[in-house]
Amino acid sequence: MSSSVIDFIATEARFGAHNYEPIGVVLSRGEGVWVWDTEGNRYLDCLSAYSAVSQGHCHPKILAAMVEQAHRLTLTSRAFHNDQLALFYEEIAALTGSHKVLPMNSGAEAVESAIKSVRKWGYEVKGVPDGQAEIIVCANNFHGRTLGVVGFSTDPETRGHFGPFAPGFKVIPFGDAAALAGAITPNTVAFLVEPIQGEAGVVIPPAGYFTEVRELCTANNVMLVLDEIQTGLGRTGKLLAEQHEGIEADVTLLGKALSGGFYPVSAVLSNNDVLGTLRPGQHGSTFGGNPLACAVARAAMRVLVEEGMIENAARQGARFLEGLKDIRANTIREVRGRGLMLAVELHPEAGRARRYCEALQAKGILAKDTHKHTIRIAPPLVITSDQVDWALERFAAILTQDFS
Numbered sequence: 001m002s003s004s005v006i007d008f009i010a011t012e013a014r015f016g017a018h019n020y021e022p023i024g025v026v027l028s029r030g031e032g033v034w035v036w037d038t039e040g041n042r043y044l045d046c047l048s049a050y051s052a053v054s055q056g057h058c059h060p061k062i063l064a065a066m067v068e069q070a071h072r073l074t075l076t077s078r079a080f081h082n083d084q085l086a087l088f089y090e091e092i093a094a095l096t097g098s099h100k101v102l103p104m105n106s107g108a109e110a111v112e113s114a115i116k117s118v119r120k121w122g123y124e125v126k127g128v129p130d131g132q133a134e135i136i137v138c139a140n141n142f143h144g145r146t147l148g149v150v151g152f153s154t155d156p157e158t159r160g161h162f163g164p165f166a167p168g169f170k171v172i173p174f175g176d177a178a179a180l181a182g183a184i185t186p187n188t189v190a191f192l193v194e195p196i197q198g199e200a201g202v203v204i205p206p207a208g209y210f211t212e213v214r215e216l217c218t219a220n221n222v223m224l225v226l227d228e229i230q231t232g233l234g235r236t237g238k239l240l241a242e243q244h245e246g247i248e249a250d251v252t253l254l255g256k257a258l259s260g261g262f263y264p265v266s267a268v269l270s271n272n273d274v275l276g277t278l279r280p281g282q283h284g285s286t287f288g289g290n291p292l293a294c295a296v297a298r299a300a301m302r303v304l305v306e307e308g309m310i311e312n313a314a315r316q317g318a319r320f321l322e323g324l325k326d327i328r329a330n331t332i333r334e335v336r337g338r339g340l341m342l343a344v345e346l347h348p349e350a351g352r353a354r355r356y357c358e359a360l361q362a363k364g365i366l367a368k369d370t371h372k373h374t375i376r377i378a379p380p381l382v383i384t385s386d387q388v389d390w391a392l393e394r395f396a397a398i399l400t401q402d403f404s
């Protein structure tokens with residue numbers, strides 16, 4: 001590494017809070033599936049900023065929409081109307097089939113907004129006694145980093161020494177419909193769940209789980225809130241992961257790829273009832289729904305559809321998964337995935353996944369470990385067959401080595 005690279009890393013360490021442990025690469029440019037470091041080395045991005053850059057780095061059409069809008073108008077606040085918000089509403093509603101939209105910025109804000117909305121719905125529509133609303137969540141969930149959200153995390157790292165936390169959440173195992181049936185009470189307003197648990201290591205529930213979940217929620221008048229911030233917008237090979245089981249959530253959360261990585265944009269989507277309970281002054285955000293965000297999100301949604309990225313995710317995801325399954329290596333415990341949301345879980349004896357990610361970096365691939373023994377693979381949805389094959393050769397070379 002050159003001295004300038006070491007300077008970047010050292011300066012970050014000196015001034016920054018150490019709440020991340022980045023791999024030792026300093027990136028300065030990106031295009032499509034590729035990123036380059038300050039020394040000109042090229043890497044295939046197999047993280048896509050945790051699926052936020054699904055449309056590929058610096059997509060020219062999203063860039064053009066952003067620059068054009070930045071010249072005209074960036075922020076009005078919701079104290080006034082702007083000429084982008086209505087179009088964003090219309091287009092996201094048409095794309096997802098939802099009735100109401102609440103625009104926010106980060107994913108965690110969308111989750112917080114959904115929690116507030118379903119509680120309000122519970123009191124004002126379902127008739128739950130004030131202050132008694134319960135929300136059911138799953139063990140090993142990841143819904144963001146705000147206090148409200150980490151309060152119902154089950155990961156000691158995520159919640160440790162950040163309390164006290166808000167009450168009103170009940171934790172059940174993921175993928176267990178009987179546990180949901182047993183946890184619902186007359187005060188349950190919502191079940192908040194990821195279609196596939198991403199941060200937990202790409203955990204896919206058993207087939208039929210969400211069909212049962214949908215039936216239980218409908219039968220008990222419980223709002224099904226699907227956190228599709230990571231799984232949504234084509235990542236799993238369908239627009240929304242719920243489509244793999246042919247169900248529809250009552251509330252859907254989108255973020256990450258909603259802006260193609262240009263700008264934080266998130267949204268709560270719902271039927272009329274849930275978001276319909278919010279009255280003027282009861283919830284808001286200075287930047288939520290700003291014209292720059294709306295213009296960026298509109299372009300990000302448009303290219304996703306126009307350029308066939310969702311179909312490509314299904315096709316290349318299947319190719320990638322097959323290729324990973326064909327790698328014969330004693331280090332591999334399990335390969336799993338849906339669309340381009342993939343993971344290789346290593347045997348605990350094979351050593352830490354981080355070591356494999358560092359070795360992959362040296363071969364021109366950036367991937368991220370999660371939970372010590374899992375390598376998560378989530379390239380931009382614009383990846384080609386040749387690029388998948390190129391990546392597979394490198395994964396095979398690294399996974400057949402022993403870093404224990």
Ligand SMILES: *Cc1c(COP(=O)(O)O)cnc(C)c1O
Pocket residue numbers: 050105106107108109111142143144145194198199227228229230231255256
């Ligand atoms: C990333 C993520 C979030 C949080 O989004 P931020 O933009 O980081 O606040 C919430 N839920 C899921 C499933 C995520 O993957």
